[in-house]
Amino acid sequence: MKTIKYFIQFLIISALFLIFKILGLQLASFVSSKIISFVGPLFRSKDLIISNILRALPDLDKKETKKIIKNMWVNYGRMLAEYIFIKEFRELKFQDNIEIYGQNILERIRKDNVPVIFVSGHFNNFELMAMHIEKSGINLAAIYRPLNNRFLNIIMERIRKKYICKNQIKKGISGTKQLLYFFKKKTSIALMIDQRVSQGIKSNFFKHEALTTTIPAQFVKKFKCKVVPIYIERTQGVNFKLTIHEPLEYADNETIESITLDLNCFLEKLILKNPEQWIWSHNRWK
Numbered sequence: 001m002k003t004i005k006y007f008i009q010f011l012i013i014s015a016l017f018l019i020f021k022i023l024g025l026q027l028a029s030f031v032s033s034k035i036i037s038f039v040g041p042l043f044r045s046k047d048l049i050i051s052n053i054l055r056a057l058p059d060l061d062k063k064e065t066k067k068i069i070k071n072m073w074v075n076y077g078r079m080l081a082e083y084i085f086i087k088e089f090r091e092l093k094f095q096d097n098i099e100i101y102g103q104n105i106l107e108r109i110r111k112d113n114v115p116v117i118f119v120s121g122h123f124n125n126f127e128l129m130a131m132h133i134e135k136s137g138i139n140l141a142a143i144y145r146p147l148n149n150r151f152l153n154i155i156m157e158r159i160r161k162k163y164i165c166k167n168q169i170k171k172g173i174s175g176t177k178q179l180l181y182f183f184k185k186k187t188s189i190a191l192m193i194d195q196r197v198s199q200g201i202k203s204n205f206f207k208h209e210a211l212t213t214t215i216p217a218q219f220v221k222k223f224k225c226k227v228v229p230i231y232i233e234r235t236q237g238v239n240f241k242l243t244i245h246e247p248l249e250y251a252d253n254e255t256i257e258s259i260t261l262d263l264n265c266f267l268e269k270l271i272l273k274n275p276e277q278w279i280w281s282h283n284r285w286k
Helices: 002-023 025-043 046-056 062-090 103-112 127-135 150-164 173-184 215-223 256-273
Strands: 098-101 117-120 140-144 167-170 188-192 201-205 208-212 227-236 239-244
Touching: 002 025, 002 062, 002 150, 025 062, 046 062, 046 256, 062 127, 062 150, 098 127, 103 239, 117 127, 117 215, 117 256, 127 140, 127 150, 127 188, 127 227, 127 239, 140 150, 140 173, 150 167, 167 173, 173 188, 173 215, 188 215, 201 256, 208 256, 215 256, 227 256
Parallel strands: 098 239, 117 188, 117 227, 140 167, 140 188
Antiparallel strands: 201 208, 227 239
């Protein structure tokens, strides 16, 4: 039954992608935002989303909460349509749509040829971050979580490997071994630190314990490498601002726990900057 459901989803998304390609980036992004704003809430728990928002922002009133949820679905929809235009973003046809802040930091990393750990979260449009890092001439491997829908996952993996970052590492134990392999070959690593993981530690995230990846902290302790936060926000329509932050360095006496907590605190600040541009539908505090 699940296979049939996934195949129907695949057919619908494939048809939408064809329509979006005909419409062009700007119109497709707008139309998709309207579609997902209507359809999205039917498939995700509203109670979970509200619970997540109020864990992080307990003082929000109902009106502000509704606004965040509404704009989150708008951003979800825009991201869906924009996947089909990733090739054009890669080939700089839409380079005027992305403002870059901190490009000098990427240039420094490239020249030093010393691998770093890039960290971020599922902000809007998060795929463009790894794409820009690799386009800047930095050897990069990105960790990703395969989609549950194996039919759609084939499309997404092809897009990611061809236009976003050619070195894609599946999340999991086998992926950790690949990370070490790439890092030892002077390849930087990019990963999202905002998702719940099965192998991690409980670390405070908005004053509530959440299972959090320790990969960045482990690499800091093992290789004394730098951690570089990166953030993307949608400024208007299909325009973005991408910010590369100065590298974070940690003293030898820092622990796995303290580094992980510090990165969670940094992530909180990025989320609070634009709460409606983070994906609140994940069961982050399960």
